[in-house]
Amino acid sequence: MLRYPMNLIAQLAVEARSRVLFVVLDGIGDVAVGGRTPLEAANTPNMDALAEEASLGLSTPVAPGVAPGSGPGHLALFGYDPLHYSVGRGVLSALGIGLDLASNEVAARGNFATLAGDGTVSDRRAGRIPTALNEQLIARLQEEIRRIEDVDVRLYTEAEYRFVLVLSGPGLGGKVRDTDPGRVGLAPLPATPLTETPEDAKTARVLNEFIRRATQVLHELPEARRHTPPPNTVLVRGVDRLPDMPRFGEITKMRAGAVAVYPMYRGVARLVGMELLPIDLSGTGERTPAKLDACRRHAREYDYIYFHVKKTDSYGEDGDFEGKVSVIEEFDRSLPELLEAFEPDVVLITGDHSTPVPLRAHSWHPLPVLLRGPHVRRDGRRFTEANCRAGSLGHVRHVDLLPLVMANAGRLARFGA
Amino acid sequence: MLRYPMNLIAQLAVEARSRVLFVVLDGIGDVAVGGRTPLEAANTPNMDALAEEASLGLSTPVAPGVAPGSGPGHLALFGYDPLHYSVGRGVLSALGIGLDLASNEVAARGNFATLAGDGTVSDRRAGRIPTALNEQLIARLQEEIRRIEDVDVRLYTEAEYRFVLVLSGPGLGGKVRDTDPGRVGLAPLPATPLTETPEDAKTARVLNEFIRRATQVLHELPEARRHTPPPNTVLVRGVDRLPDMPRFGEITKMRAGAVAVYPMYRGVARLVGMELLPIDLSGTGERTPAKLDACRRHAREYDYIYFHVKKTDSYGEDGDFEGKVSVIEEFDRSLPELLEAFEPDVVLITGDHSTPVPLRAHSWHPLPVLLRGPHVRRDGRRFTEANCRAGSLGHVRHVDLLPLVMANAGRLARFGA
Numbered sequence: 001m002l003r004y005p006m007n008l009i010a011q012l013a014v015e016a017r018s019r020v021l022f023v024v025l026d027g028i029g030d031v032a033v034g035g036r037t038p039l040e041a042a043n044t045p046n047m048d049a050l051a052e053e054a055s056l057g058l059s060t061p062v063a064p065g066v067a068p069g070s071g072p073g074h075l076a077l078f079g080y081d082p083l084h085y086s087v088g089r090g091v092l093s094a095l096g097i098g099l100d101l102a103s104n105e106v107a108a109r110g111n112f113a114t115l116a117g118d119g120t121v122s123d124r125r126a127g128r129i130p131t132a133l134n135e136q137l138i139a140r141l142q143e144e145i146r147r148i149e150d151v152d153v154r155l156y157t158e159a160e161y162r163f164v165l166v167l168s169g170p171g172l173g174g175k176v177r178d179t180d181p182g183r184v185g186l187a188p189l190p191a192t193p194l195t196e197t198p199e200d201a202k203t204a205r206v207l208n209e210f211i212r213r214a215t216q217v218l219h220e221l222p223e224a225r226r227h228t229p230p231p232n233t234v235l236v237r238g239v240d241r242l243p244d245m246p247r248f249g250e251i252t253k254m255r256a257g258a259v260a261v262y263p264m265y266r267g268v269a270r271l272v273g274m275e276l277l278p279i280d281l282s283g284t285g286e287r288t289p290a291k292l293d294a295c296r297r298h299a300r301e302y303d304y305i306y307f308h309v310k311k312t313d314s315y316g317e318d319g320d321f322e323g324k325v326s327v328i329e330e331f332d333r334s335l336p337e338l339l340e341a342f343e344p345d346v347v348l349i350t351g352d353h354s355t356p357v358p359l360r361a362h363s364w365h366p367l368p369v370l371l372r373g374p375h376v377r378r379d380g381r382r383f384t385e386a387n388c389r390a391g392s393l394g395h396v397r398h399v400d401l402l403p404l405v406m407a408n409a410g411r412l413a414r415f416g417a
Numbered sequence: 418m419l420r421y422p423m424n425l426i427a428q429l430a431v432e433a434r435s436r437v438l439f440v441v442l443d444g445i446g447d448v449a450v451g452g453r454t455p456l457e458a459a460n461t462p463n464m465d466a467l468a469e470e471a472s473l474g475l476s477t478p479v480a481p482g483v484a485p486g487s488g489p490g491h492l493a494l495f496g497y498d499p500l501h502y503s504v505g506r507g508v509l510s511a512l513g514i515g516l517d518l519a520s521n522e523v524a525a526r527g528n529f530a531t532l533a534g535d536g537t538v539s540d541r542r543a544g545r546i547p548t549a550l551n552e553q554l555i556a557r558l559q560e561e562i563r564r565i566e567d568v569d570v571r572l573y574t575e576a577e578y579r580f581v582l583v584l585s586g587p588g589l590g591g592k593v594r595d596t597d598p599g600r601v602g603l604a605p606l607p608a609t610p611l612t613e614t615p616e617d618a619k620t621a622r623v624l625n626e627f628i629r630r631a632t633q634v635l636h637e638l639p640e641a642r643r644h645t646p647p648p649n650t651v652l653v654r655g656v657d658r659l660p661d662m663p664r665f666g667e668i669t670k671m672r673a674g675a676v677a678v679y680p681m682y683r684g685v686a687r688l689v690g691m692e693l694l695p696i697d698l699s700g701t702g703e704r705t706p707a708k709l710d711a712c713r714r715h716a717r718e719y720d721y722i723y724f725h726v727k728k729t730d731s732y733g734e735d736g737d738f739e740g741k742v743s744v745i746e747e748f749d750r751s752l753p754e755l756l757e758a759f760e761p762d763v764v765l766i767t768g769d770h771s772t773p774v775p776l777r778a779h780s781w782h783p784l785p786v787l788l789r790g791p792h793v794r795r796d797g798r799r800f801t802e803a804n805c806r807a808g809s810l811g812h813v814r815h816v817d818l819l820p821l822v823m824a825n826a827g828r829l830a831r832f833g834a
Contacts, residue, residue, distance in 0.1 A: 058811050060811070063817070063820065066425060067831050068833055069832065071834050072832055356792065364829070366811060389807050389808065390807035395812050395813075
């Protein structure tokens with residue numbers, strides 16, 4: 001059964017020729033402590049021009065006081081109530097690096113990590129080993145560990161210390177606790193089933209055996225031993241099976257494309273059935289030129305484009321005010337080209353969650369929202385947290401934003417007679 | 418099964434060293450009729466200083482248009498959705514005067530009242546008889562009425578015309594209609610079971626017999642006959658058994674203390690498992706010095722302090738603008754001492770419901786909310802109804818306030834990956 005707002009959208013969605021640009025500046029919301037927020041401080045002539053014709057508002061991602069992860073934050077933006085729909089990070093990472101998951105498969109995120117002599121974790125990321133070393137280690141582990149019981153084990157490099165583990169076999173459950181203890185100085189936890197089903201017990205058993213063997217292999221590998229600190233064990237997080245999600249495109253009657261370079265965000269877009277615009281993923285960082293190039297070549301094939309900007313969040317987590325400002329300004333410079341490439345009728349700009357510089361973490365603060373379209377009430381003010389307080393959109397929740405953009409795009413029929 | 422927000426809080430609450438001060442100015446919200454509200458008119462330098470560093474917002478107690486009693490208003494503030502959790506006033510009064518209720522007991526609020534010759538109620542409070550007379554009447558009634566059927570009857574003075582009745586025995590139900598007709602000129606109603614269970618039928622039968630005998634006793638008592646108007650009957654309201662409430666402290670991982678002097682508020686705090694700070698209850702009225710003294714001696718033993726101010730509501734009910742202003746100013750003068758005693762990291766100030774002076778009654782109007790903490794967006798404006806309209810907190814509901822203070826106190830973990 002569909003939840004709000006997807007139940008309403010399924011009932012009211014109509015075809016139209018309009019285009020919706022849905023920009024997620026990851027972690028954009030901030031808090032000014034004795035000064036300005038990054039959004040206030042940034043020089044954003046292009047967003048200012050857009051804001052001149054836009055409604056502003058605030059949006060709470062999940063519920064007041066709740067600081068969401070990027071998964072729940074994005075699900076809410078895409079119209080999936082995260083209090084109802086949940087998905088493990090392992091699935092998002094697997095989808096994000098392009099894997100397909102079958103119904104008998106379980107995915108997990110792995111970290112290469114460092115165990116100290118006393119059996120506690122001394123580095124949860126093994127000094128953020130380079131991706132090339134990750135690829136070497138994965139190749140060796142895959143050679144040594146192909147099967148546990150009647151379960152196939154497949155390993156994939158994500159980047160740096162991160163990899164994806166896929167278990168494939170009969171009777172595997174998806175509810176198993178993370179083995180990452182969450183901070184250094186503690187021993188890794190055993191994989192423990194979160195329910196009493198034999199399926200979750202089996203997955204936990206296989207994972208524990210995988211971790212045991214992987215630790216043994218890594219302990220003896222010269223490539224691992226040469227690195228300081230040595231990647232001599234693995235931590236497993238976000239175990240899950242592919243959940244059964246209603247398809248975004250079918251419900252909204254919009255062909256939806258995603259422009260995102262980081263696996264997590266590519267994964268959540270694929271999870272709901274969006275197509276990924278083909279982007280040259282070589283290089284690192286925001287890769288704005290590659291994203292714009294993909295938009296120029298393909299955006300007009302879609303009705304709805306999800307455009308993701310990552311580094312606003314990263315600099316928030318680093319407590320780097322100037323860095324966050326610079327990413328906002330970089331996005332602002334790219335905005336005219338993005339608008340020209342897609343020619344959207346409706347533009348929404350917000351974030352999945354706030355990542356305030358003073359907090360260096362995801363937070364619960366409502367997000368500023370900018371909505372431009374042919375029929376919005378024009379607030380005529382710059383796009384800042386403070387101006388959004390008294391904007392025409394009022395204070396909504398992330399799950400409300402999809403119906404709002406669809407209404408503004410002429411894609412929702414009247415409700416009732 | 419827990420309801421929102423307690424289900425989320427149960428999942429996300431973490432221990433921390435932070436302290437939360439939760440101030441309830443009872444009935445604070447008001448409506449300006451051609452002038453200012455009491456909050457606007459009051460001279461509040463200390464709240465103004467707090468507001469300078471605070472987020473403001475509006476909060477609807479239960480649902481738009483719903484004017485709640487103090488019970489539902491407080492339950493919502495404490496994170497218990499009053500549309501789901503309900504409790505009879507009899508239970509709150511019983512807990513509030515220090516009684517414990519067993520699972521086979523039923524509590525009700527009683528009023529001494531005056532019957533006219535024609536059998537209608539001519540005064541629902543028997544001219545607000547003094548507490549001393551109440552105590553005499555209760556002693557005589559208790560002598561005469563100890564047991565009805567196999568049910569023990571216990572009577573306790575609350576104050577003035579109000580008493581508490583506890584029935585103790587096998588097979589008693591808690592769902593029985595009030596006998597108070599609600600206004601003068603009508604006959605008292607019989608106690609009627611609200612369900613068809615034999616338990617509620619038994620409670621109703623016992624209550625009707627109690628009322629019959631009490632009326633007979635009072636009719637002949639010289640102490641009662643001497644008073645004008647004579648307290649010659651009793652009205653019974655708020656019949657209920659102790660509901661099974663999730664424990665506030667267990668769910669929030671905060672040790673919670675209550676600073677309140679009126680029984681009703683002490684009762685609702687005890688109902689959810691808060692501890693009452695020991696207060697010298699001699700004297701009458703707001704008893705601010707006694708409350709501050711309790712805070713100085715004990716507040717630091719707690720993570721969360723609920724601090725209740727009653728008279729803002731009383732003056733609202735009396736339509737006394739200047740009186741309401743004076744209570745706000747008295748609270749404001751006490752604020753520095755309160756803050757010094759507890760040194761809270763997070764301060765929230767609001768009310769359980771509005772009691773606008775022009776209405777002389779509880780109302781549905783959203784409450785002004787002030788939230789100060791290390792990570793709030795600073796609105797920098799005075800704490801008034803009008804300024805709260807465009808505050809950074811937006812427009813929330815009372816059940817959202819507990820997650821908000823906990824997030825600001827660093828007591829909620831991230832939701833999802």
